[in-house]
Amino acid sequence: MKATAQENQFLVLIVDDELFTRLILRNFLEREGYQIVEAQNGREALTLFNQLHPDIVLLDAVMSDMDGFECCTQLQTLDSHKHTPVLMITGLEDQESVDRAFAVGAMDYVTKPIHWPVLRQRVKRLIQQSQLQQQLEAVNLELQRLATIDGLTQVANRRRFEEYSNQQWQQMKREQRPLSMIICDVDFFKLYNDTYGHRVGDRCLQEIAQVIKNIVKCPGYLVARYGGEEFAVILPNTDTQGATDVAEKICHAVRTLAIPHQNSQVSPYVTISAGFTTEIPQPDSDLEQMIAAADRALYQAKTAGRDRFQQNNFTTQK
Structure with a gap:
């Protein structure tokens, strides 16, 4: 579960039904300075997502019960998902699977066996993009508010x-x-x-x-x-x-x-x-x-x- 948060430390939710895969992902990402929380299936992932609001989700495409595509689809319906990127991890490289991953809302994907330098850069980039998007939306909301507020009295203009x-x-x-x-x-x-x-x-x-x-x-x-x-x-x-x-x-x-x-x-x-x-x-x-x-x-x-x-x-x- 989630450890005590440190300043500027991002939380990664790893979703995979294979314990060994979760273990090696956790070890790699913890060395990169990330906090980690794990889910062993899609339903557990949805519950943890609502509770912890991670900064990024690493989601295995092929899982029993609920696969990564269905899990990703359901994540899109959650209000708290708006700024959270999903990085699909898949052993499937066919065009149909890649297209499906993006169609259900994944922002990017990496294939198994994992190329670790690629994973490092994609996780970093997706979190940076998410943070930037949130900052831009906050600035836009403030600009919209200022455009409708009277500067002197602070009521509507x-x-x-x-x-x-x-x-x-x-x-x-x-x-x-x-x-x-x-x-x-x-x-x-x-x-x-x-x-x-x-x-x-x-x-x-x-x-x-x-x-x-x-x-x-x-x-x-x-x-x-x-x-x-x-x-x-x-x-x-x-x-x-x-x-x-x-x-x-x-x-x-x-x-x-x-x-x-x-x-x-x-x-x-x-x-x-x-x-x-x-x-x-x-x-x-x-x-x-x-x-x-x-x-x-x-x-x-x-x-x-x-x-x-x-x-x-x-x-x-x-």
Whole structure:
């Protein structure tokens, strides 16, 4: 079984039904600095793979019960297999066997009797390729995340808002479920910037974004920076009452931050106005109409005195 892991030491799973073959592979690979775990058949290999997540699998093609081709096929179905290369070890050199090995997902193969320098290089290369692939995918995921995150507030950006709202609109249309949207605007934010400076204004936006994120935690909900001092919240599977509760909590939470705003015309602290709308998308309606409705509600909240929220054309008190 797996020994105590050492730094940068890779784990090799050897799968072969012949004890002698496993022994010589283990001795060779341990001298190369690898950790080794052994399986004597395909079923045991699948169990060990799920438990230990090896860095590479050396798999004998010809075994009783479950051969290497079937074992390799089943490995492909495991979520944890994504980056783990399979090196097939086979005494079969015919074209059909070689083609079959690659068809079931093997990354490479070596033939028996094993040429040890070849095995050394192929194991090393396959692990390096696997590591590089994982690093590239991690970098790509981070780039994708950065492309959809607002740099200042660390909530979703306008691009992500548009992408996600369209996805949810289409999904709610198919399922005939309610979709709610809230658009918020920090009250008298230009005066705040003029009074305290843009750096303090940036910190204010960061605090407000964080407090909205803390409220909007349900799976599927999204908080986005919609514009300069505007934020938007997308609430799939949420009816009018649910959206009302969220909007009320947002306005209350921003007040509770008690960020001083000496030139505000409604409060000695920073406040926020919000407008929201709820709709079950219909074939003859579109997302832009919904966004416009939420925007109108925001405008009405502002004209009604700010520091409040409003649904569509119907005033909802603080």
